[in-house]
Structures are given as C-alpha cells and as structure tokens.
Amino acid sequence: MKLLVKKFALFSCLAASILISSCSNTDDSGDVAVDYSAENSTRAAQADNVIENTLNIMENGYVEAEEGRSIANSFFPACTVITIIPNGEGGTIILDFGTGCTLNNGSVVTGKINLEYGGIVSGTRTITYTFEEFTYNGHGVTGGGEIVREIENANGFPASTVNETITVHFSNTEITATRVGLRMAEWIEGVGSGTWEDNVYRITGNWETTFSNGFSRSGEVTEPLIRKLSCVYLVSGTLDITQQSITGTLDFGDGTCDNVATFIFNGQEYTIILGL
Template sequence: MKKGLKMKIKGIVSALIGGLLLTSISCSKESSGNEDLNSTEVISSTELKFSDETEMISEEITSIAEDVYAADEISSTSKIDYHSDYLPDCVTVTVVYSDSTKEVSLDFGEGCELPTGNVLSGVIYLNYALDVEPISNTIELTLEDFTYNNVAIEGSASIVRVRSNENGNPQGIANAAFTATWPSGETASFSGTRRREWIEGFGTGFWGDNVFLITGKRTYTSRAGNQFVKEIATPLRRELSCRFIVSGVLDITRLGNTVSLDFGDGSCDAKGTLTYSDGTEEEVFLRRFKN
C-alpha cells in the first residue's frame, strides 16, 4: 500500500473516532443535565426536597399577604382594633394610601426571623382596594431584593381573597410565578394557581393555631431544566405551627409518568410516601431547609 493512501486512511479513522467521542461526550452532558433520571423515573429524591422547599416559600409569602389583609378586614368589618402576632417587630411596615387603594410595604431588612423560624430579607409589597368590606378583593404582591432562608426569590402573585367561601371560611386563590436561586447559584422556578382555605385559627390573633387546606395545580421547573406538573389529589393540610405538610396527596407528573406523594396521617414530621405507577411504595424524607 502506498504511503499517501495509508496516511489518508489514518486520517479518516481518526476523524471517525473523534466524532464518536464527541457524540459520547454530548450524550453524557445530556444525561448529567437530566438529574440522572431514566425514562420512567419521575423525580429524584434530591429534587423532590428542592421542589418541596419552593412550595414552602410560596405558602409563607402568601400567608404573610393574607394575614396582613385579614387584619385590615377584621378591623374594618368588626369595628375593633385587631392585631395579628404573625409579623415580628423586626419587620418595618409602611402604608401609603391613595383615593381607592392601599399599598403596604413589609421590609424585613437584612434578615428578620418569623415565628416559624424562617429568616426573610428584602421587601414584600402589597396593593389592594382601600375598601375591604366587600366579600372579595384582589391582593397584588411583588418582591424587591427578597430572600427566604438565603434563597433569592423573584416574582409576583395575584391573590383573590374571599371572606367567606361555600364552607363559611376565608380563602385565597393565588396565581403566582416565582424563581428561586439558591446560594450555590442553582435556579428553579414554579408557577400556577393554588386555593388556600383558612379552616382554623382565623381571627384569634395567634399565628400558631392557623390551619389551611390547599388545593390546586402548579408547574415546577427543576435546577436542571426538567419540568414537572404538580397537582393536588387530596387537599394538603398545612398547620402553621409545623413546617411540613401534615396530610394530603400530591400527584407529580413528568413525561407522562406520575407518582403520588402522600404526606401522612397528620403527624408533624418530614416523612412522606411515594407511590409509583406500578403500585410500589417508597418512604421519603422532605427537608424544608432544616435537616
């Protein structure tokens, strides 16, 4: 064989090998960016914890908004000077009135710990009608330089607040979209609508007896860019004195596959049960910022 022909064949082989290596590297990168999920696995245990933390952030932000509004509502409709103990003294509250609206800014400074133990910083802005006596009102919520347990949060929410629903309880239907950035730089987003019924503790002035039932549907986009649809199958029970959901069932769907997360029997603990489509079960532990 001629020397020139040998050189040409070697060049072709080298190019083929290089192409295969590049394809392998590309596939490897796609796999690593996919949170090591196979085609049938819905969500990893690690991502489940991050996802649950985003739920807690949204719950607490909307809790604050509705608690502030409820204080106005009770004072106006009951003609008493009502105060809630949910916001600590480290929050600076500023109120600006217009002819028809009220804007409330809640400044948590560089770090303010709520009774629940979570530390917030930055500002929450609320805007709603000055007249709070109608049966329903809309609360517009925005954030500025806001963090939740050192997780930076951007976004907004619109909460339709109803004083008395079909069960005779206050409720808020929140349409929200937030982006969370952890100190590591990893980012996730969550958006959708949740109905939050205040079933116990309304008007007592003590935050620790507040209990909510939560229903609705949201989309969660993970740190690796995977998208999950999270729909509540059985109302989630949130007792504000506990950082965990104590009962209820959440369906999580990805690429047509669904698992169900059962939060338990009412006990305040980090345990949950994942049920897969084939009926197998797995006990999981949810973090919510504290181990």
C-alpha cells in the same frame, strides 16, 4: 391535566427528596426504566416549601394589617416593619424584613414584600404582590402575581386564591425553579382567635415547576393539603405528580408536623424528605 394559570398559589409538586440517589422501576412489559434524580427531587421539595411559606407570609401580613386579625399575638416579630399606605378604598402594605428577621415560626427572611390592593367588590378584593430582594431561609424569591381575597367564601371561611409565577433562586447554585399555577387556601381554623398559632389552612390547586437545568414537574391536589401555620411543612393531604414521564402520588401524612411524606409509585412506597 389542565393547568389553571389565569384564574388564581402550592402549591407545589412536593414529591421530592427521595432518600436514594436513584432507582429504576420496570413496568409489566419489562422494557421501561425510570431513573430518579435525588438532586432535582430535593430542589423541587425546597422550591415548594419556599413558595408555600412565602405565600403564608403574604396572606398573614395582609390579614394582620388590613383585617386586624391575630394582632394580640402577631405572626411577625419586632424586626418586621409593616407600613400601610392608604389610597382611597385600597392601599399598599409593605412588609420589610431588613437584612435579616426570624419570624415567630422560625423562618428567616430578608428584603421586602409589597402588597397593593383596591376596594372590596362583592365581598372580594384583588391584591397584587411583588418582591424586593426577598429571601426565605437563604433562597431568593422573585416574580409575582395576584391574590383574590374573599372575606367569606361559599363554605363560610376567609379564603385566598393565588395566581402565581414565582421563581426560587437556590442558594449556593445558579439553578432556579419557576412555579406557575393556581393555589386556593381556605382559613378553616383559628379565625378571630387573636393568635396565629392555631391557624389552619386547607389548600387545593395545581401548578407546574420548571427548572433552569431542564427538569420539570407538574402537580394536582387530589385530597386537600392541610397547613398549620405553626408548622413549616404540610401535615396531610395528597398530591398527584408527573415528572420524568411517570406519575405517582405524594401523601403528606396523618396531621403530624414533620418533614416526612410518602411517594407512592407502581405500588411501592418511598420515604420523602420535604425540608430545607
């Protein structure tokens, strides 16, 4: 699989959190065993969820501050201080969550996200993002990258293409997970409605996540992932993953908002818990 890092993001390899401590599968020759690590799989799910939600926070911060959308019913509560510093045709947006702020979808965040951007060129704008002591549900987030924001893409939707190098620092452990990849998100429902609650995104892309303990995983979206901003989990779509020298498919379901997905490997199905 070709990893498109330098173009412009989950997204993530969310095939994780298998509800068994380990299992072994043997191929047709009977001489290949595969062991699953429940601990590493859980961390992979947590990392993907943290990153996807962080990207949604950034995108909605920009949309509300610069494009003036969803202001009637903001995604951000009063504990979020949003500062806009103009600079010619561009500027800087600072999303400051202080020492603790619960967003309107229930996520708890702290610290700051900085978004710097230039002017609009041919209907697109490049946004550079960085973090300052930012945490999502207790997990630290560092790194950064660029977002190419399209006012309207070829399909007629507002869209963001993210080039990401983001590290998640898990709480209560020294282990970190760094995701490098490309994530494209189209805003397919709720545009111009004045509220964040009906916003729906279609996500494609590919990425690789490397853990400080040596575990790694790569993923590629094969059926667009669907994200409802009112839900902190993906609700449908499929992701092909490679980990521990095996490949499989993660199916996120039928559109229901829950923390359950299905991992399919060698014709067998495993229930996956995605949540924190």
